[in-house]
Amino acid sequence: MEKPTILIVDDEWDMRNLLKIHLQRDFKVIEAKEGKEAIAIVDQTPIDIIILDIMMPDMSGWDVCEKIRKKRQLPIMMLTARTDIKDKVRGLEIGADDYLVKPFAPEELIARVNALLRRSYYKEEQYNDSTINIADEMSINTDLRKVSVHSKIIELTPKEFDLFALIAMNPKRIFNRETLLDKIWGIDDPKDARTVDTHIKNIRIKVREAGLSFNPIRTVWGVGYSFQSPDDLT
Known part of the structure; x- marks a missing residue:
């Protein structure tokens, strides 16, 4: 079986080399020493x-993440x-999937x-060739990862889409916040619950601005x- 390809982006050679040592047994490793180089690699290489x-120095990881997303x-x-x-929450809100603090144990990095990767492959299988149509106003295509309101595509971030698709399906x-954090972000720290609320708020704003006549995500207070x-509103 071909090894998955992992892109390491860090301006410090020592850190790139350390990560490579830990990961090269199980992954094909590609390195980038700056943000612009990383974006170019993503454009040209399957990662x-x-x-x-x-x-x-050239571009923060947050900016690189937003551009790649x-x-x-x-x-x-x-x-x-x-x-x-606050840094962790910012990273998750702009579309990062996980957040690892230096120094770290090699076992934690690999895990x-x-x-x-498992969550990524699971979502591809879970969302394969599936479309949800709601009240002749909205459709969610989980194969193409698109949400449309009145046939107009809504620009959701990857995490907003995953969150909305999970609830709609x-x-x-x-769903309580802890379950959503675990399923979408792989996080079990209740201090990160604000991340869920922020994404829900953004989804509601986007579908409302697109002309949806109802709120598709209900808040169950205390749960x-x-x-x-x-139909739930009648």
């Missing part, structure tokens, strides 16, 4: 997962020495990388969120 340093849906792990929870289920169709 399965990215490890992306935040603090780089406009092109590709592949998993991105942010790597940083910063431990501020997190493999978990990201399980209309009878109420979490569930899907809501026009």
Whole structure:
């Protein structure tokens, strides 16, 4: 079986080399020493997962993540020495899938990388060739990863789409924030619950601005969120 390809983006040679030593047995490793180089590689090379340093001189990891997210849906792990929870939340909100703080144990690095790949492959299988049509107003195409309102495509981030599709495909289920964090971000820290609320808010704004006549995500106070169709409002 061909090894998955991992792109390591870090301006420090020592860190790139350390990551390569830990990962090269199980992955084909490609390196980039700056953000612009990383974006060029993603444009030209099939990549399965990215490890992306935040603090780089030419372009921050946050900016690189945002630019790549406009092109590709592949998993991105942010790597940083910063431990501020605000930095972690920012990374998750712009589309990062995980956040690893330096220094780290090699076992944790490998476990997190493999978990990201498993979730990525699972979503591809789960969403294959499936379309949901809602009240002649909205459609969710989980194969193309597109949401349309009145035939107009809504620009959702990868995490917004994953979150919305999960809730919409399980209309009878109420999801608490901890479950959504685990299924979409692979996080079990309740301090990150604000990330879920922010993404839900953004989804609601985007579909409302597109002309949807109802709120498709219901807040179940004290519990979490569930899907809501026009029939639920009558």
